[in-house]
Every structure is written in structure tokens, then in C-alpha cells.
Amino acid sequence: MPITRFMFDTNIFNHIIDGNLSLGAVKDIEFFVTHIQRDELDATSNEERRKELLKVFKVVNQVLIPTESGVWGVSRWDLFKWSKKNGLYDRILKQLEKEKPHDRGNKKDALIGETAVKMGIALVSDDGVLRETVRKLGGVSICLSDFLKQTEDKS
Numbered sequence: 001m002p003i004t005r006f007m008f009d010t011n012i013f014n015h016i017i018d019g020n021l022s023l024g025a026v027k028d029i030e031f032f033v034t035h036i037q038r039d040e041l042d043a044t045s046n047e048e049r050r051k052e053l054l055k056v057f058k059v060v061n062q063v064l065i066p067t068e069s070g071v072w073g074v075s076r077w078d079l080f081k082w083s084k085k086n087g088l089y090d091r092i093l094k095q096l097e098k099e100k101p102h103d104r105g106n107k108k109d110a111l112i113g114e115t116a117v118k119m120g121i122a123l124v125s126d127d128g129v130l131r132e133t134v135r136k137l138g139g140v141s142i143c144l145s146d147f148l149k150q151t152e153d154k155s
Contacts, residue, residue: 003140003150007032007116008060009109009125010040015144016056017049023059029151031062032121035079036108067111068118074107089114092133099129113139 008031015021041057044050069089070080083089093110100106109130116123117139124147125131134141142150 003122003142005030005032005119005121006147007034007112007119007121007123008037009112009123009127009130010037011126012124012144012147013037013041013053013056013060015126016060017052021144021148023056026060026151029061031060032065032116032119033057033062034065034067034112034115035076036067036074036112039076040105040108065115065119068115069111071107071111074111080111087114088117088137091137092117095133095136096129099133113137113141116141 006029012021016023038054038057041050041053044053064079066078067075067080069075069083069087071089089110092113093106096103096106096109103109109127113123113130113134115121117134117137121140123131123134123139123141124144125141126144128143131141131143
């Protein structure tokens with residue numbers, strides 16, 4: 001059964017800029033995003049790259065959804081849901097912290113991963129640790145090359 005609902009991890013937008021994924025391949029697909037992806041693109045230090053990323057971000061057909069949990073200092077007040085302590089977010093974060101202890105993006109990745117799992121959306125990411133964690137906890141996550149194969153199959 002083909003996957004029809006996708007969420008790009010922030011790193012996939014970089015692949016579009018780098019020419020590894022054409023906008024034509026994604027024009028007829030509806031994507032879901034959280035504020036996290038936009039916030040990470042906004043934080044790109046290279047001003048020219050940031051402008052390119054934000055331009056691409058706006059072109060991708062997307063639906064903004066709230067994250068399934070909120071994290072102080074990360075989440076936007078009106079763009080998250082309240083969640084129980086020690087829920088899925090905490091389990092994802094714990095695994096990411098174990099595998100990537102010095103990665104400052106773990107909280108954001110855990111929010112993206114949790115949202116994808118709970119909403120039944122396939123996460124497209126080239127972060128192997130995040131992908132594997134999402135899979136272990138019941139979600140669907142694929143790398144860019146698998147996403148490209150699926151979109152080619154539809155043509």
C-alpha cells in the first residue's frame with residue numbers, strides 16, 4: 001500500500017536546494033509541517049541559504065499542524081498540544097539523547113517524530129537515528145531515496 005501522507009524533516013529542504021529532489025516530484029503531494037521545520041530554516045546562519053530554503057518551504061504544498069507536545073523554549077504557544085509526561089515525546093527524546101548525546105536538535109527532532117507517529121504521517125528524513133527511533137515506536141519513516149522511489153512509481 002503506497003504512503004500518501006508525508007512530513008519532511010528539515011534536512012530534506014536542504015536536499016531540494018542542493019538539487020537532490022526536484023520540486024516537480026513533490027508538487028502534487030500534500031505535506032504536513034509543524035512550526036519546528038520553519039523555525040529551523042529561519043535559524044540557518046548563512047543568509048543566502050536561509051532565503052533559498054524559506055523560498056522553497058513556501059512553494060511546497062503543505063498543511064501546518066501543531067506538534068503533539070509542547071517544550072518550553074522550543075514550542076510556539078498556539079502551535080502545540082498538551083501531552084502527558086513520559087509519553088511518546090519523552091521516549092523518542094530519550095532514545096535520541098542516547099544515540100546523539102551532543103545534538104542540540106534532539107528536542108525538535110523528538111517533536112517532529114512524535115507528531116508524525118501520532119498523526120499517522122510518514123516522516124521523510126535523512127537522519128538515520130531519528131528514522132529508526134520513529135520506526136521502533138510504531139511510526140513510518142523513510143529516507144529521501146525511498147521517497148524518490150515511491151514518487152517515481154506514481155508517475
